[in-house]
Amino acid sequence: MQIPPSPALSNIVRHYLILSSDVCIKHDFRFFSDGSPGIVFHREIPFSQKNKLDGNFNIQPKCFVYGQITHFNTLSTTAKTDMLIVVLQPFALFRLFNIAAFEVNDKTISFDELTGHSGRLLLERIQEQPENVVAIQLIEDFLLGLHIQNTHYDKIIFTSLQYIYARRGMSSLTKMLKEVPATERQLERKFREHIGLSPKKFADIVRFRYLLKCLKKANQHTNISSISYSCGYYDQSHLNNIFKKFTGLTPLQYQSNSNLLAVNFLLL
Numbered sequence: 001m002q003i004p005p006s007p008a009l010s011n012i013v014r015h016y017l018i019l020s021s022d023v024c025i026k027h028d029f030r031f032f033s034d035g036s037p038g039i040v041f042h043r044e045i046p047f048s049q050k051n052k053l054d055g056n057f058n059i060q061p062k063c064f065v066y067g068q069i070t071h072f073n074t075l076s077t078t079a080k081t082d083m084l085i086v087v088l089q090p091f092a093l094f095r096l097f098n099i100a101a102f103e104v105n106d107k108t109i110s111f112d113e114l115t116g117h118s119g120r121l122l123l124e125r126i127q128e129q130p131e132n133v134v135a136i137q138l139i140e141d142f143l144l145g146l147h148i149q150n151t152h153y154d155k156i157i158f159t160s161l162q163y164i165y166a167r168r169g170m171s172s173l174t175k176m177l178k179e180v181p182a183t184e185r186q187l188e189r190k191f192r193e194h195i196g197l198s199p200k201k202f203a204d205i206v207r208f209r210y211l212l213k214c215l216k217k218a219n220q221h222t223n224i225s226s227i228s229y230s231c232g233y234y235d236q237s238h239l240n241n242i243f244k245k246f247t248g249l250t251p252l253q254y255q256s257n258s259n260l261l262a263v264n265f266l267l268l
Helices: 092-097 110-127 132-149 155-168 174-178 182-194 199-217 224-230 235-247 252-255
Strands: 013-021 027-031 038-044 048-049 055-059 064-068 072-078 081-088 108-110 261-264 266-267
Touching: 013 055, 013 132, 013 261, 038 132, 064 110, 064 132, 072 235, 081 092, 081 132, 081 224, 092 132, 092 182, 108 110, 110 132, 155 182, 155 199, 174 199, 182 199, 199 224, 199 252, 235 252
Parallel strands: none
Antiparallel strands: 013 081, 027 072, 027 266, 038 064, 038 081, 048 055, 048 072, 064 108, 261 266
């Protein structure tokens, strides 16, 4: 279930995602990039996350911040699930915590490591609060306090993101630089600091996210090649490779999966 943020936080939070299940059987999930970092609150036993290096599963913290994801993740649980995810705007980690976004790529940081005692108190209150609406209000009050303390507005980042979103990621860096008041070097540096990715990498993710939304809306009889062409992918083989790299799945496997929790989060 997705819940929109209050208007006061819409420039920091994209939406809240609630995942809840009383079933105590093994579930495996696939989670991959949608261009946004986030904050995860586990109100039951945390998920296990597969380590890319040794293939073992490590238990996630009860509450953590994650940065930009550059490769897909496999998650697993055998217990009840009660998970509240704050899906943030791409630049939110820099604005909220004043940390360079690239330093958190493919990492999870314990929430209280960033927020101290006040963060630990918030986690305790969230874990004791079964009502999602109340829990989200507690989170919003906390984030508004952080936002007031750390107000960063960057015209170059704002203009660049507007440009990328308006074109669904289907535009070259050369064309974008004609519309954005920055040199290529300035733009690369600012994206790395505020978002954690290069402008091209971020645009690629936006384009891929648009493709996924099109696949979700289409019926199973719709030709995938025509969808991919409308999203700027001109070669089916290239699309298959991109899809595998982003998700670990084929386009058909993704399209036929009826257990999508979000466009980038699905039950395997």
